[in-house]
Amino acid sequence: MDFAKVLGRFSVQRVQSPVLMAVQLRNLGMNQSSHLNCTDRSSGKSPMGCCCSVDSKSVGGEVFLVTSSSKSDVDYLGESTKGDLNIKEEHLDAFGIDGQATLDYPIEEIARMEAKGAEELLSDLGILDPFSSRHSPRGIFCSRTLNLRSISAIGYDMDYTLIHYNVMAWEGRAYDYCMGNLRSMGFPVDGLEFDPNLVIRGLVMDKERGNLVKADRFGYVKRAMHGTRMLSTRAVSEIYGRELVDLRKESRWEFLNTLFSVSEAVAYMQMVDRLDEGAVPAELTPLDYKGLYKAIYCTILFIMAVLAKCHSNLWHDFQAVGKALFRAHVEGQLKSEIMSNPERFVEPDPELPLALLDQKEAGKRLLLITNSDYHYTDKMMQHSFNRFLPNDMGWRDLFEMVIVSARKPEFFQMSHPMYEVVTSEGLMRPCFKARPGGLYSGGSAQMVESSLNIHGDEILYVGDHIHTDVSQSKVHLRWRTALICRELEDEYSALICSRGHRAALIDLINQKEVVGDLFNQLRLALQRRTKGRPAQTLAATNMDDQELTETMQKLLIVMQRLDQKIAPMLEADGEHFNKRYADIYTSRVSNFLHYTPFMYFRSQEQTLAHDSYSVYLPHLNGFAVDHLSKPSGL
Ligand SMILES: [Mg+2]
Numbered sequence: 334m335d336f337a338k339v340l341g342r343f344s345v346q347r348v349q350s351p352v353l354m355a356v357q358l359r360n361l362g363m364n365q366s367s368h369l370n371c372t373d374r375s376s377g378k379s380p381m382g383c384c385c386s387v388d389s390k391s392v393g394g395e396v397f398l399v400t401s402s403s404k405s406d407v408d409y410l411g412e413s414t415k416g417d418l419n420i421k422e423e424h425l426d427a428f429g430i431d432g433q434a435t436l437d438y439p440i441e442e443i444a445r446m447e448a449k450g451a452e453e454l455l456s457d458l459g460i461l462d463p464f465s466s467r468h469s470p471r472g473i474f475c476s477r478t479l480n481l482r483s484i485s486a487i488g489y490d491m492d493y494t495l496i497h498y499n500v501m502a503w504e505g506r507a508y509d510y511c512m513g514n515l516r517s518m519g520f521p522v523d524g525l526e527f528d529p530n531l532v533i534r535g536l537v538m539d540k541e542r543g544n545l546v547k548a549d550r551f552g553y554v555k556r557a558m559h560g561t562r563m564l565s566t567r568a569v570s571e572i573y574g575r576e577l578v579d580l581r582k583e584s585r586w587e588f589l590n591t592l593f594s595v596s597e598a599v600a601y602m603q604m605v606d607r608l609d610e611g612a613v614p615a616e617l618t619p620l621d622y623k624g625l626y627k628a629i630y631c632t633i634l635f636i637m638a639v640l641a642k643c644h645s646n647l648w649h650d651f652q653a654v655g656k657a658l659f660r661a662h663v664e665g666q667l668k669s670e671i672m673s674n675p676e677r678f679v680e681p682d683p684e685l686p687l688a689l690l691d692q693k694e695a696g697k698r699l700l701l702i703t704n705s706d707y708h709y710t711d712k713m714m715q716h717s718f719n720r721f722l723p724n725d726m727g728w729r730d731l732f733e734m735v736i737v738s739a740r741k742p743e744f745f746q747m748s749h750p751m752y753e754v755v756t757s758e759g760l761m762r763p764c765f766k767a768r769p770g771g772l773y774s775g776g777s778a779q780m781v782e783s784s785l786n787i788h789g790d791e792i793l794y795v796g797d798h799i800h801t802d803v804s805q806s807k808v809h810l811r812w813r814t815a816l817i818c819r820e821l822e823d824e825y826s827a828l829i830c831s832r833g834h835r836a837a838l839i840d841l842i843n844q845k846e847v848v849g850d851l852f853n854q855l856r857l858a859l860q861r862r863t864k865g866r867p868a869q870t871l872a873a874t875n876m877d878d879q880e881l882t883e884t885m886q887k888l889l890i891v892m893q894r895l896d897q898k899i900a901p902m903l904e905a906d907g908e909h910f911n912k913r914y915a916d917i918y919t920s921r922v923s924n925f926l927h928y929t930p931f932m933y934f935r936s937q938e939q940t941l942a943h944d945s946y947s948v949y950l951p952h953l954n955g956f957a958v959d960h961l962s963k964p965s966g967l
Contacts, residue, residue: 397418397419397420397421398418398419398420398421399416399417399418399419400414400415400416400417400418400419401415402415402485402791405417405483408480410478410935411478412478412479412480412483412933413480413483413790414483415482415483415485415791416480416481416482416483416484416931417480417482417483461927466924466927466928469825470821470822470823470825470826470920471822471919471920471921471924471927472825472919472924473815473917473918473919473924473925473928473932473934474821474917474918474919475916475917475934475935475936476915476916476917476918476936477916477917477936478933478934478935478936479793479813479916479917479933479934480933480934481793481928481929481930481931481932481933481934482931482933483790483791484697484791484792484793484813485697485698485787485791485792486697486698486699486700486733486785486787486791486792486793487692487697487698487699487700487792487793487794487795488699488700488701488702488781488792488793488794488795488812489689489699489700489701489702489794489795489796489922490702490703490741490794490795490796490797490798490802490817491701491703491705491710491713491714492703492704492705492797493797493817493819494795494796494797494802494817494922495685495701495714495717495718495922496679496713496714496717497679497680497682497819497921498678498679498680499677499678499679499680500529500595501527501529502677502678503671503678504527504529504595504596504599505527505529505596506670506678507596508527508596508599508600509527511596511597511600511629512525512600515600515604515628515629518617518628519614519616519617520604520607520613520617520628521607521612521613521614522604522607525603527596527599528599529595529599531561531598531599531602532545532589532594532595532598532599532602533589533595533820534589534590534594534595534818534820535547535589535820536589536598537578537580537586537587537588537589538586538587538588538589538598538601538626539557539578539585539586540584540585540586540587540622540623540626541585541622541623542559542572542622543559543560543601543602543605543608543609543622543625544557544558544559544564544572545557545558545598545602546558546573546578548577548578551577552577552578552579553573553577553578554569554572554573554577554578555569556569557569557572557573558602559605560602560603560605560606560609561602561603561605561606562606584623587626588799588800590798590799590800590801597629600629601625601626601629604625604629605622605625608622608625613625668709671709671713672708672709672712672713675712675713675716675717676716679713679716679717681717681721682717682921682922682923683721684923684926685717685718685721685921685922685923685926686717686718686721686722686728686731687721687923687926688922688923688924688925688926689731689922690722690723690726690731691925691926691929691930692925692930693731695929695930695931697930698733698734698769698785698787699731699732699733700732700733700734700735700736700781701714701732701734701735701736702736702739702741702744702778702781702794703736703737703739704738704739704740704741705737705738706737706738706759706774707737707738707754707759707772707774708759710735710737711757711759714728715727715728718731729772733769733770733785734767734769734770734771734772734773734781734784734785735771735772735773736773736774736775736776736781737754737772737773737774738774738775739775739776740775741798741801741802741805742800742801742805744776744777744778745777745778745805745806745809745810746805746809747777748776748777748779748780749775749776749777750763750775750776751763751764751765751767751773751774751775751776751777751780752764752773752774752775753771753772753773753774754772754773754774761774766784767780767781767784768784769784769785778806778809778810778812779810782810789810789811789812790811790812790813792810792812792813793812793813793814793815793916794806794812794813794814794815795814795815795817795922796814796815796816796817797816797817797818799816799915802814802816803815803816803915813916814915814916814917815915815916815917815918815919816915816917816918816919817918817919817920817921817922818918818919818920819920819921820920821918821919821920822920825920834902837902838899838902838903841895841898841899841902842899844895845892845895845896845899848888848891848892848895849892851888852885852888852889852892854869854873855873855881855884855885855888856885857869858873858874858876858881859881859882859885862874916934917934
């Protein structure tokens with residue numbers, strides 16, 4: 334559709350509107366989602382109380398001014414106003430628009446009509462609005478308010494962030510190599526197959542007990558498997574009823590941080606079964622679950638390190654174990670296998686390079702910070718990006734700085750030696766100061782900050798590793814963070830599908846609560862009467878004995894039947910995704926495409942238990958207030 338035509342039609346339809354001025358403002362290019370700092374001319378103060386000054390640098394052509402870093406303030410949500418838009422007064426004058434007159438209309442009326450108009454306009458333009466994106470599996474979800482306009486630089490991890498691998502192909506190969514090695518060591522692996530549905534990231538391995546557990550945000554174990562067998566609720570309660578999952582105890586608990594952990598966990602759970610069956614030769618390992626984990630750990634960890642260099646600290650542990658011959662052999666084999674046939678391992682996403690291009694053209698400084706080495710990074714990025722970029726652009730053109738072999742998480746914590754990659758063959762030379770546009774190996778996050786002259790919350794880092802990418806960059810540098818979690822798409826769809834189930838479950842639980850309340854009151858009445866005391870009320874004291882006991886028996890039967898219905902429904906009900914560490918989270922980087930590089934992500938209100946009553950049961954509030962305001966007895 335012709336944009337000018339649509340805009341023209343929109344303007345004509347609304348020309349007689351009581352909010353004429355607001356329409357005219359939009360025709361100047363300022364849509365509803367823009368965060369406007371409208372300065373009141375007469376008083377010189379902002380109507381919202383924010384009075385930051387602006388510079389004259391115009392990013393949006395002739396239409397508006399952008400608040401610069403040096404002139405920025407903090408808005409009413411505590412976010413920086415850097416990058417916010419400001420009306421250009423002389424532009425209004427040129428169009429004959431009186432900004433003061435616009436503010437004379439009740440803002441509620443203007444906002445209501447503008448919101449409706451904005452929806453219609455986006456629909457006419459065929460553009461998916463952020464509201465629709467938010468309510469889909471491809472939404473970007475916000476835990477902590479984040480203003481993209483105040484972000485100067487966006488850093489990206491590569492593996493499973495900019496490049497999504499086919500889990501079955503990738504993890505399947507890692508599993509095959511692991512099993513091949515275990516077989517050569519004498520482990521009984523015949524008949525075992527890779528089953529990616531057995532585990533999911535976010536679970537925790539209990540290496541002492543050979544279990545895989547799912548814990549809630551407080552560390553309580555909700556479900557558990559022993560080997561590949563699901564444990565009953567009773568067994569879970571007996572084993573974990575008195576203890577919490579404590580991830581600081583690394584000797585016992587192993588958190589499955591990334592999709593790379595899937596093959597490791599599958600191999601471990603299957604070998605736990607074999608150990609229980611007595612099939613593992615005693616000379617291979619101490620016959621306990623921890624010893625078994627160590628044997629697998631050495632094998633699979635090495636493979637993960639080869640594939641992604643994503644566990645550099647553990648990688649060093651493995652090196653200490655010393656299996657140089659095996660390492661050299663498998664490293665070469667795996668890398669050449671993946672690089673020679675990336676189609677088999679990588680899931681293409683044509684929208685992703687375009688999302689990054691929008692960000693770059695909006696003035697964001699893009700960084701690639703990956704633990705993978707130069708050759709691997711270059712090959713995989715060429716494959717995933719170049720064919721989807723316009724003209725002759727290559728992946729390197731998107732990034733202001735590229736850092737390979739970064740050795741995260743140490744990258745965020747300390748300073749490693751830095752090398753500049755100087756030839757396309759990957760030859761390097763020592764380097765002491767990074768410069769924009771460079772390609773480096775090693776170094777540190779502090780070096781990135783000082784060379785680009787940007788700091789802390791001006792940088793958004795996007796990664797898939799909850800600890801390495803998201804937690805460490807936030808804890809040590811106060812960078813803003815985004816977590817990429819592909820499983821969200823399935824989880825979101827599952828939540829939507831289970832809405833009816835959940836509503837039915839909540840209904841039943843509420844009914845049980847009402848029935849249970851009555852039962853408890855009758856029981857108390859019976860208890861008091863048995864002791865020769867009056868019950869709670871005169872009516873309860875005088876209630877017929879038989880009627881009282883019959884009613885209680887009936888209620889007990891109802892509660893038991895409700896339990897029989899509720900228990901399996903609760904069992905089938907999933908838990909919510911844990912979003913504690915990331916400011917925003919989403920399933921894939923290309924989801925940024927539908928939000929624009931100017932999005933202001935607002936977190937939803939966090940509620941406590943009493944809040945939900947005030948939201949869902951407003952009539953009770955009214956009742957309580959009325960009740961409290963009246964003298965007792967009336
Ligand atoms: Mg990664």
